Amino acid sequence: MHFSMMGTFLSARQRLDPLPVDIAGSGPSLGGGRRVSAGATVLVLLLSVCTGAGQKPDLTGVRIVTHPVAGHISMLEATGDVAGNIAVSVGPDGVLIVDDQWAELTDAISDALRALDRGPLRFIINTHHHDDHSDGNADLGQSGALIIAHEKARERLLAKDSAHWPVITFDSSLSVYFNGEEVRALSVPGGHTDNDIVVFFTESNVVHMGDLFNSGPSSFPIADLDSGGNAVKILRNIELLLPQIPEDARVIPGHGPLSDKQELYRLRDMLDETITWVRERKNSGASLDEILVEGLPTKFDGWGYGYMSAEGWITMIWNSLG
Numbered sequence: 001m002h003f004s005m006m007g008t009f010l011s012a013r014q015r016l017d018p019l020p021v022d023i024a025g026s027g028p029s030l031g032g033g034r035r036v037s038a039g040a041t042v043l044v045l046l047l048s049v050c051t052g053a054g055q056k057p058d059l060t061g062v063r064i065v066t067h068p069v070a071g072h073i074s075m076l077e078a079t080g081d082v083a084g085n086i087a088v089s090v091g092p093d094g095v096l097i098v099d100d101q102w103a104e105l106t107d108a109i110s111d112a113l114r115a116l117d118r119g120p121l122r123f124i125i126n127t128h129h130h131d132d133h134s135d136g137n138a139d140l141g142q143s144g145a146l147i148i149a150h151e152k153a154r155e156r157l158l159a160k161d162s163a164h165w166p167v168i169t170f171d172s173s174l175s176v177y178f179n180g181e182e183v184r185a186l187s188v189p190g191g192h193t194d195n196d197i198v199v200f201f202t203e204s205n206v207v208h209m210g211d212l213f214n215s216g217p218s219s220f221p222i223a224d225l226d227s228g229g230n231a232v233k234i235l236r237n238i239e240l241l242l243p244q245i246p247e248d249a250r251v252i253p254g255h256g257p258l259s260d261k262q263e264l265y266r267l268r269d270m271l272d273e274t275i276t277w278v279r280e281r282k283n284s285g286a287s288l289d290e291i292l293v294e295g296l297p298t299k300f301d302g303w304g305y306g307y308m309s310a311e312g313w314i315t316m317i318w319n320s321l322g
């Protein structure tokens with residue numbers, strides 16, 4: 001996604017009713033909503049957080065908040081929604097994390113991990129290559145932790161210095177037996193990026209969805225078309241995953257508050273309906289501009305309040321349909 005495109009993709013709320021970034025940590029955490037500042041900062045923040053590309057968001061004063069999830073699994077969340085959520089497993093085998101946010105947040109993340117457990121960090125799993133999920137690889141990996149990711153995530157991270165590079169890669173699935181359970185990483189590429197994985201903590205009944213799913217204030221998802229993403233494939237992959245997720249599982253989203261399977265059903269329905277809506281119009285000969293002018297049915301108005309506006313989502317579907 002290019003910087004110039006992001007302005008088009010700003011949600012209605014971000015264009016009309018900008019809110020300050022909660023970087024001081026004095027306001028509500030992410031559970032209170034995505035709060036972004038106006039103007040260029042919004043563009044930078046969105047581009048950086050959504051795709052991990054370009055300039056970093058202002059990370060000054062960002063705090064890491066720890067949320068208990070289930071058993072020995074916790075979720076670390078950056079205030080201001082400037083980075084992806086981290087899943088943490090602590091126990092007799094040590095510490096395993098899924099995603100590691102920005103390098104500037106490594107000290108705060110390390111403090112949060114130590115508060116949970118003083119054991120060694122043994123494994124880091126990246127859900128995909130975007131910086132807001134993997135930039136911490138370099139510093140956190142210096143502890144000796146082994147970095148695991150999809151093989152195409154490693155290919156993309158080769159553009160960075162070698163400290164960021166995953167040392168264990170896989171194509172379809174990989175299991176780590178850790179802290180008394182199978183931690184299963186499953187490849188579901190082609191939706192958000194070409195290297196998306198989700199991670200199941202099989203006994204704890206927790207799944208980390210990466211950026212296939214953003215919870216909380218309703219948001220259309222993002223298909224990073226420049227990194228092999230595709231809006232239609234997001235729907236296919238959510239449909240593929242739903243039967244594999246227990247009904248009572250705790251769901252850690254790529255961004256947003258801790259969630260559940262009901263929100264995934266809601267996401268699936270929205271994806272199915274909006275993609276069908278755009279496809280029917282495109283097949284009947286309507287241009288993208290005509291579809292944008294018509295706009296999505298009003299029942300989807302509530303989805304344009306996160307990273308992605310309705311106009312941006314329509315455009316992504318259009319481009320994904322080929």
Ligand SMILES: [Zn+2]
Binds near residue numbers: 052130
């Ligand atoms: Zn991402």
